[in-house]
Structures are given as structure tokens and as C-alpha cells.
Amino acid sequence: MWKAERKWKKFKSPLEFPLEAKYRPVLESLLPIEPINRFNLKRGSPEEEFPCLRDNHTHMGRILTLPLYTRQFNRATESGVIFDDIIRPGLEEPGNLCTASGHMSVGCLAGDAQSYILFCDFFDRVIKAYHDYTISTGIQESDFNSGNLKGGDVFDHEYAVNCEITMARCVEDFCFPMHCSRGERRKLLSIAEKALAELSEEYPGKLYFMEELSEDPDGRGLGSMAPSSAMCRIGMARDWPDARAVWVSEDGQLVVWVNFEDHLKLECSRTDANLQLAFDCICVNIVKLETLYRGLRRCFVWKERLGWVVSSPAQVGTGLQASVTVRLQHLPNHKRLENILDRLRLHMTATDKPGLYRVTNTPTIGFTEVGVVQLVVDGVKLLIRMEKRLESDGGLEDLVPTHKLSGYTDKL
Template sequence: MSVYLLYVCMLFLYRPTGELHGPMSVGCVAGDGQSYILFCDFFDRVIEAYQNHKISKLQESDFNHDNLKGGDDFDRDYALSCEVSVVRGVDDFGFPTHCSRGERRQLFMLAKKALDQLAEELPGKLYSRAELSQDKEDKGVTVGAPSLSQLRNGVARDWPDSRAVWISKDGTLVVWVNIDDHLRLVTTRDDANIAEAFQCICVNILKLEALYKKLRHPFIWKQQLGWVVSSPADVGTGLRASVRVKLQHLPRHKRLEDVLRRLRLRMDNTDCSEVYNISNAQTIGLDEVGFTQLVVDGVKLLIRMEKRLEGEEKIDDLVPLQK
């Protein structure tokens, strides 16, 4: 199996995807958590190149949301909405790129048990992929057909068998099961209050972590890599914090690339003109609070720069030092 896993990773290394200010995908996948150990010479180099982080010290984790400063005070004329997500791999199972149908069904049953217990405190319901498509009531969640890359790398095998989405009754939390990884928790807010979104993720990922440990299948953790999942683009924290920001002048400024690099942020196009997703460019090297703080501070600075440019003022004095 190990030879097969290495072959899969080599096959998909660095396929370009045409992102505006950075790559959309790392271009390779792992078959299971042990692949990061067996093929560390390969995966370490990929992680270091993609995430611009030297794997040399232990990765830390911090889900104490009280340690985050700000995030509830963006200028709403510019900050439109936000999203925080975290992805997890479950120990003793192959990743979606390589797991068998039986493993995927076991993962589904584990998720159902854990989410049923989570629902005792945060009411919600687990919908299979078919139920979500057939239910006429708008849940605000759409699971589209597998992408071309998912078809190629094996994630879409047996689709849509054992794929599901858990949705909290109050709409604050969505949990994707076997869609692109074992688990992905997502919180979105229309008020751009990323502090509240981060708190929701922190509280519920810790509860699920405890429930999975109780079920004898903890989330995969490696000391130097942190939380390990199928994509090297997500190892470390598995966390993505993003804010949709309206920017008219800054995206055309000659210093933008330099500013984003120094802030350790990425800027992606959305389906709306002059609206961009600002998110953390890395997931390893800092803890969860640290990466969310980068986004909070960075978005505030970008909005400040935009306001300067609106008044036809220079922004050179606002360009930060390397974070």
C-alpha cells in the first residue's frame, strides 16, 4: 500500500489551478496519516515549499477563543461576511483518497454517533448527500458534484455513498462528513464577526475531539506537523479563517503582493466584482488563535489602506514588516 500512496502523491504534485494571488491547491494528497512519516522526505519538502514554513519545531494548538483580540469590530462598509473552517482526519482510517468503501461507512457511523451526542447541546440533524438534494426545504448548504481533481485522486470513489452533512438547527455550524476529508467543520456569518465564528469552531471542535477519543478513534496528531489530514495544504492547524472584503483600489496597487506576503495572507476572487476573500496563507507554524489573529489584524490594515487610496493618499507608511 505504501508504494501506491507515494505514486498517488507524485502523480498530482503541483498541478496549476490559476489562483489570483496564490495556488488554490497544493497539488498532491496523502493516502493516510502514516504517509507523512513513511514519506517524510517527500511530504516535508512539499509542505515547506507550499506553506513557506521550515519543519523544525513542534506544532502547537490553541483553541482558547478568549485569546483572540478583536474580530468583532470590522468596518461593515468593507467587511461583508466571514467564514472559519477546520478539517480533521480520524486515526486508524485511510484518507478519502485511499480508504475503502467499508472504511468510509465506518467513518460515517462514527460521525453519526459523535454528532448525535453533540446535538444534545447544539441541536442539529445529519443529512445524507441524497437527503440534502431531495429535501425541498432550503438548508443553505449545497453539496455539488465531485470536482475533476476529486475524481482523479480517488476522493469521489463510490460517490455519494456515506457522504453526509450535519447542520445545526440554529444554522451556526455545518459539519461535512467524507466530502473532501473525514470531517470539516464550517461556520459562516453575514455580519463578518469572525470572533464569534472562531468561538463557535473552537467550542465544537473540542467537543468533537473529546467524543472521538471516547469512541477510541482520536483525530490524527503528529508532533512536528500538528493535525494531519489528506492535503499538505491543511496540515498544522487545518484552520482557514476568511473575511469577504470589498476593495476597489487596493487590488490594483503595485505594493499589494508585497503587503499580502508580509501579512502572510492570501486574496482570492469571489463571484462578485470588487469583493475578495482574505484568508491565512498558511496553516502550520502558528496555532489556531495565531492564524486567526493574522487575518483579523490583516483585514483591518487592508481596509485602512483602501480608505487611504480612496482619498488618493499614499500607503507606503502602512506597509508592515514581515509577520
């Protein structure tokens, strides 16, 4: 800054030329350099670089056009994320028109939190398409009071087999796993070690480093874990297993994944399908971890319009996925199933066991954490009622919701 001021002192106002015309080059030279101009990318024009989207069955592939691509083309975040990085996951994994769940993937990932701001023209469209939610000036609300959930512990256990809740978080001022450096990843692991060590004082557990798990006889079967092929292709599994770890509670109820798809992911699984207790566990411990991270002067990424910001636009808002495995024989073959799931804001995938299906929430934004789980609770109960109706050769018309559910105040 001092050098710039000295440079300005050499100039005197000219008499023969307008100031703007003569000094524009000097003024422009003093402006901060745009991040994209710091790279010497060997690229052609947007027309030459536009990807082939034929047979691409992702939301990215459906949304991306040459004009939209051109608008993002010369942008880069401060950490160096360019638009081609953002859409690479959908090019590596183009999806399948006939998926088992009929559910289309987003086909993109953010490289850092700034990606959602700089490339908002694109990400807002993806969020609208995937979540049926329009980003506005409103504030995404949170609710970790699990006592507000209704009926999560009263499933018919002849049909509801087990359940799982996951919640993802990313840490401010660090790139997301697809783009972070080794140093960043190791620093994130160091922070997680400290926070999880403090958590273990209240909720006993042990942190397992992926490098050591294969040699650890007490590794609880986690040593055989390997990154998915998709994680490898998009760079999320670089340097595997360096700086990846898993914390497991002594009671086996809670698992915390460090530096996998996101910086942190909490997972609570239960074999009794008691979604209420799983949600209690997740809410209590995510609040504890947020407090511990703040004590280490680190915060989870939060944006008013987006809520909790994570790598995938499929999980922004709450970062929460709730699922119940349900035993269904008749409903999966019903002609209106896709329409029913769409109105319930759920999607359903077959498991590797015949007759068992995993039912999961579609939206993660536009609802509170309680609202997301309530969608699954109410939806699963309705699906079970429909299955029972079909078992007795009854019809479903009076059970099908007339519109998409808009929140946990909807009554089924």
C-alpha cells in the first residue's frame, strides 16, 4: 500500500489530456488482480471448451447451456476453483436414465464455500431443480430441538426394519475435500482430533486413523474401507488414506467421518428403526461439536440464504439425510409410486435384500432439521399404510397427498 502511495506522488494533473484517459492504465494496474488472471490456463474459447452433455442424466447436464457456461467461464474463487472443477463430478458420473430410485443426481460439487457465491447463477438453478426450492433473500432456519419431532419412535416394526441419520459439516476458511490441499486436510484432521478428544470426555469414543485401521485388531471392520470410484475420479480421494479418520463411540451408535465427502459427517444408525433416538443423538452431538470447534476458533460454514454449506448442493441447508429401511412387497410395483414419492418429497432405493427399500428425504433446504426428519417420519408411516391397503386389495386414491408437502405442519 505504501509503495502504491509513493507511485501516486510522481503524477501531476496534466493540462492537455483528460485525467481519466491518461491515468486509466495506472488506475487499473493498482486494482487487485482477478483470481482467474493469476493462472495461465491453456484453454480455448467457451465454445471450444463446452462439455459434451449427450446422455448426461444429471441436473447439471439438464441445466447447463453454452450461454450459462460462458458466463461462468472466466471466474475463479480465491482458492483457485474454476467452473470446470464444479461440473467435473457430473461429467465423470453422468448418471443413468433408468436408475433404481428414479432419482437424478446433482452432477456437481463446490470446491469451497465461495463457489456458491461466485457461481450462484448456476448453483441456484441446481438447488431449484433438485430441492424444488428457490433461493431468495429469506433466512434458512435451524431447529436442533429433537423434542419437536413427532412420532419418530412409533413405526410399525413389522415393516420398519432399521434407520439412519447423517449430518454433514464443513469448516470456514478451508477448501472442500474435492479441492483442498494435503496441508489443509492435515490441519482439518488436527482440529478434529482436538474436538473429538473433548467430545470423548462426555461421550466415550475412539478415533481411528485410516492409515492404521488395517493393522488395528480393534478397528471394528473399518480397515477394509476404500474410497468409491467416483471419489477417486473427481479427486476427493487424493493421497488416500492420508489425513482421513473415523471416530466411533463406545456404544457403537455414533460415527464421525473426518475428511471424506465433507470435512465432518456424523452418522447414527439403529437396528430398531427408532428415528427419534437417532435424531436425539445427532442433534446433541452436532451442537457439542459446533461449540468445541468455536472454542478452537473454527466455525462451521453457515450462509443465511443457504444454511449449512457443504460440498454437494444436494445437502445444503441442513446437511441432513434421514432414512428408514422398510419392508415392502406390493407398493414398489404400483403405477403411482413415483408420483406418491414426489409429493412426499422422498426417494426410495432397493437394498441388496429382496423386499427391503431405503426411504430417504429429497430436500435438505427450505426445512429445519426437525422438518426434514418429520418428512421421513410422516412419509414412511403413509407408505406402510399404503402397503397394508394393497395387501388387502384396497385402493390408494384416498391416501395420496393432493400436493407436495411443504413442512412438518402438514398432516397425513
